[in-house]
Amino acid sequence: MEMVNRYVYAVTQRLPQSQREDIAIELRGLIEDMLEERVGDGGNNTDKMVEEVLMELGSPRTMAHKYRGSKSYLIGPELYESFILVLKIVLISVGITLVGAFAIKTVINPVEILDHFIEFIVSTVTAIPQALGWVTLGFALGEYYGGFKAGDLKLDKNWMPSMLPPIPHPKKTIKRSEPIIAIVFYVILMGMFGFSSNYFGIFRFSDGEFVGVIPFLNEAKFPEYMPFLLLLLALFIVKECLKLISGKWTMKLVVCTTVVNLVALMVVYFMITSQSFWNPHFMEGLMNAGIVEQGTEGYEIMETIWKNVTGATVIIFIVALLWDIVDGMIKVRKK
Amino acid sequence: MNEQEHIDKLMLELRRGTITIGVLSQLSSPQYGYSLVTLLDEKGIHVEPGTLYPLLRRLEKQGLLDSSWDTNEARPRKYYVLSETGKSVYEQLCVEWQSIVSSLNDLILNKGDDVNGDG
Numbered sequence: 001m002e003m004v005n006r007y008v009y010a011v012t013q014r015l016p017q018s019q020r021e022d023i024a025i026e027l028r029g030l031i032e033d034m035l036e037e038r039v040g041d042g043g044n045n046t047d048k049m050v051e052e053v054l055m056e057l058g059s060p061r062t063m064a065h066k067y068r069g070s071k072s073y074l075i076g077p078e079l080y081e082s083f084i085l086v087l088k089i090v091l092i093s094v095g096i097t098l099v100g101a102f103a104i105k106t107v108i109n110p111v112e113i114l115d116h117f118i119e120f121i122v123s124t125v126t127a128i129p130q131a132l133g134w135v136t137l138g139f140a141l142g143e144y145y146g147g148f149k150a151g152d153l154k155l156d157k158n159w160m161p162s163m164l165p166p167i168p169h170p171k172k173t174i175k176r177s178e179p180i181i182a183i184v185f186y187v188i189l190m191g192m193f194g195f196s197s198n199y200f201g202i203f204r205f206s207d208g209e210f211v212g213v214i215p216f217l218n219e220a221k222f223p224e225y226m227p228f229l230l231l232l233l234a235l236f237i238v239k240e241c242l243k244l245i246s247g248k249w250t251m252k253l254v255v256c257t258t259v260v261n262l263v264a265l266m267v268v269y270f271m272i273t274s275q276s277f278w279n280p281h282f283m284e285g286l287m288n289a290g291i292v293e294q295g296t297e298g299y300e301i302m303e304t305i306w307k308n309v310t311g312a313t314v315i316i317f318i319v320a321l322l323w324d325i326v327d328g329m330i331k332v333r334k335k
Numbered sequence: 336m337n338e339q340e341h342i343d344k345l346m347l348e349l350r351r352g353t354i355t356i357g358v359l360s361q362l363s364s365p366q367y368g369y370s371l372v373t374l375l376d377e378k379g380i381h382v383e384p385g386t387l388y389p390l391l392r393r394l395e396k397q398g399l400l401d402s403s404w405d406t407n408e409a410r411p412r413k414y415y416v417l418s419e420t421g422k423s424v425y426e427q428l429c430v431e432w433q434s435i436v437s438s439l440n441d442l443i444l445n446k447g448d449d450v451n452g453d454g
Contacts, residue, residue: 022413023392026368029410030384033369057385066389 002051007060014064018062023067031057044124074140083139085244087132089180093187094131098124100188108203108210123145168248171334176247179240186240193229201279204289214285232267249331257328261321268317272310284307309312352381356432358390359425360399365414391415397422 008027012020034053057063070332075083106113192200201215239260246253271277279285283303286292292299336344357380361371368388375382394400399421405412417425 023410026388026413029367029412030369032410034384037373058383063385066385067392069389069393229450334399 001050003047003054007031007057010060011063011067014061015067020069057122074136074241075143079139079143082245086139086241087135088118088184089132090129090135090187093184096184097128097188097191101191105197108199117310136268146203146253169334172249172331174243174247176244179244182240183237183244186237190230197320202286202291203292211290214282214289215279218276218279225271225277225290228267228271232264235264249328251332254325254328254332258325261325263319265317269314271312280309343407354386355394356392356425357382358387358394359399359417359421359428360433362415362421365416367412367414371415394421395446411453415441 007032008024011027015023030251031053032052034056035049039050040328048176063066098120100207101123105116105119108115176301196217199213200217201213203213204211239257242253242256283292283299283306286302292302349366357375358371361374368384368391371391372382372387373386388395391400391402395402395415399418400415401418401421402415407413
């Protein structure tokens with residue numbers, strides 16, 4: 001009987017808690033019934049017989065699988081395509097970020113290439129499973145709570161040929177490559193700001209050797225800004241995802257783009273016009289590095305540029321984000 | 336894949352649907368799992384218990400079967416019987432089955448007569 005207990009345990013272990021007891025009783029009954037039939041044919045209830053019966057029932061894994069029914073997958077066919085697409089984008093972005101970081105560090109400091117390479121390997125081993133895990137978790141939750149799936153199936157049931165959307169005008173379509181490139185770019189930016197914002201500045205070289213960076217940003221205050229910056233980039237990524245899903249310019253998409261861009265504009269404006277965003281010692285840094293000398297023409301030019309950098313950045317942002325909206329608007333109106 | 340494997344695979348798909356009808360047909364009176372295996376076996380329908388037991392639970396969950404535990408015997412047994420929904424579903428399935436059988440028989444038995452179709 002020990003073998004039977006083990007079998008029942010092995011099956012029920014693989015089933016949801018709520019069904020275990022019921023199925024255990026049922027299985028035990030079944031095995032006893034099958035044994036009884038064999039004894040009836042002439043013979044004793046031997047270990048060999050028990051083994052035969054269990055062989056007939058098949059492995060506990062298969063048995064449990066049959067009890068669980070068809071839904072033994074994490075991400076079903078409805079979500080699979082978008083899962084693979086998002087996964088590819090994320091992994092490519094992570095890959096580029098890692099290789100990029102390695103390349104930049106090596107250029108800056110070629111002597112320690114071995115250390116950089118080890119760091120690269122270590123971060124690859126940790127970052128890729130993380131990216132994979134988060135994407136999978138997101139989709140698995142989507143699958144589990146099944147919001148998308150129920151909706152999609154319903155749509156398919158009531159499907160009629162008249163519901164086929166018109167083929168979008170070639171000018172209205174959004175090439176898949178555009179949002180994908182944008183997402184990759186934002187992920188790289190996130191990586192840059194998140195892990196190496198101190199490299200964001202002017203690189204100083206002396207005799208061809210890297211000696212330091214004169215940072216553009218205020219390193220002491222930057223951690224306060226970073227969450228906003230990362231959220232902003234995340235918002236941009238959501239925007240690009242919407243473009244990717246939509247595949248064509250629609251009024252809805254333009255409205256979403258507008259909202260995201262306006263929010264972004266406000267955040268960027270408040271952030272970079274505040275006193276503490278930029279490095280207050282930038283000019284001093286330039287002087288100390290011997291790049292410019294006080295009182296010379298070069299110094300004045302640099303100072304003018306540095307003082308106007310905020311205004312210029314705001315204007316560049318406004319133009320770029322407005323163009324994003326106007327471009328969409330024009331494309332929607334095209335017939 | 337050789338010929339026999341193709342046949343096995345196709346037969347598996349073919350049986351899957353017919354087993355449900357077979358099971359429903361025998362449940363106008365209550366049966367427990369193993370008695371149903373024997374009953375179907377006697378009538379030439381072979382079902383593995385490992386297939387039948389989960390199937391019974393699934394049909395119960397879908398509301399086609401009602402179940403009750405009988406604890407009076409030496410070992411507790413779960414008896415299944417057609418529910419009201421189950422009865423009407425079974426009747427409609429029978430009609431569908433008959434129509435499939437006659438259509439397919441038509442196709443198989445008259446395959447030479449109608450080569451050019453009706454167009």
